[in-house]
Amino acid sequence: MTAAHSLNQEWQNWLDQNLERRCDPVELYQIMRDNGFSRTVIKVMMGDAFPASVEEKPKPKGTVDYEALANVPLGANRPDLPLKRFETDLLQLYTLENFMTPEECETLIRLAETELKPSEVTHSNGDDRFRTSETCDFVHIREAFVDQIEEKIARTMGIRLSYSEPIQVQRYDVGQEFKAHHDFFSPDMPGIYEQYTGEMGQRTWTFMVYLNSTPQGGGTRFTEIDQTFYPKQGMAVIWNNLHPDGVPNPFTMHHGMPVEEGKKVIITKWFRENGQGPMFYAQPEEARQQGQNTASTLESPGSRRLTHTQQAKNRKQARKLKKQQRKQARARRKK
Template structure:
């Protein structure tokens, strides 16, 4: 069987890892392309090369990512006045046509939403989730890069993008996006990528009633607006988790709510802060 070039294989591998396809499945696909186990091992090693250990994470860099400076002079970005949390809104981050296209993708692939704690009360999170980042769709990959560029952290330092749909009376009760250190969930879900850092959430439609995002310890509620992003850092500048980021996806009282969510992580490939992300702020 003829093989594509090494460069194309690397692109092939990176795109699938980026789309959230499990490494074992990527290996299986590479075998179908005619690679032997040694070639696959070397390729996967190269793809993962540069993933930083947690000890090398620049938490001050994360806390001073490009979004913090961009907010100083961008008319659509507002820093929420909350000294204990880095919390921003970005109006019109996505145009309506893109929002509508993402909503269509979400509705094509829905499952019941879950939490990291398998024994949690199922009423904690009653929405449905779409693993749109695993589709390998060009639009979602472009959005990955757009959100990463907006914050100023390379897209490889992220989880797979998810979409959520909330219908009447559905909600996600007060929770943290980070994993509590020392817990089983932390050991399981932070083993590869490390702790979650920034959260990037985008409202994809105007909700008829309800559906706000309530940061209860800040006494702040952000209401959905089509195309608006809500962005916050789950960590303090020293890398400790920030309990003031607890938030509640409030019940939809009329209509439906669609959002996409991307979580950034401590580990990724190569440089966390690409030089080009610091230009044109």
């Protein structure tokens, strides 16, 4: 039995015991929601005891369709690659081996080398060793190749490019790490939450790719389900930071573990709630068809101009965020 299944069973036992004691189902429901369980999972676990008073309310017109986000046709344009889902009800977590070729990985590493700088965090927790990697934002690198990788990720994800941040490279040398954290912005942090969600909204999916294989260490460990993925060149690790109802999922907590030998280089692309135009490639069939035409489309000058146009707003937002981060860092140093 995996740690995730064991954890689910513990909660099921707790739930059964309290229902048997005739505890208020609404109160039990709320406790489980506060501990990261989605409404869908709780409904299955509670069965007939699920309280009708917490039935899902209709979504207001114009809001994000989180259920559609949770059911995006991931990998529909790449049926040749083995998409694997980690077996747990606690979060949506996938791997996709050989997503990028060795040549693509090495090219991105080379492009990033001259732009690397110490990584930052959205807010300080007082631990100077919380994140010790180096980062390169491709927001300032106007390379057609980078645009091709952006498009490749978006099409594989099934979500259009305008609903995402520009890709970011992180490099970890021996001893460097990124301690356990979430990718979503916590609504429990007023001010910071509004600052970083801005026009683009909350982070939805994370699409991370290992650009090299690390000899030892450097794994990505999902702490709440005790699952670790080790760097393998070209492999993507993909997860939904939200529940199907749009609530941030605390079970996505993950730790970029210290590198013990060699280095680790990754790219990360975060998708967001808001963008321009439709969020999805309409149907899996459309995604597959567009994926088949990606190579020729991305090589055309017209496509490059379109990609730059789509990303212009995202680049502006990223520059604004970085400027705010630098300002906060200077303020902390003065204290």
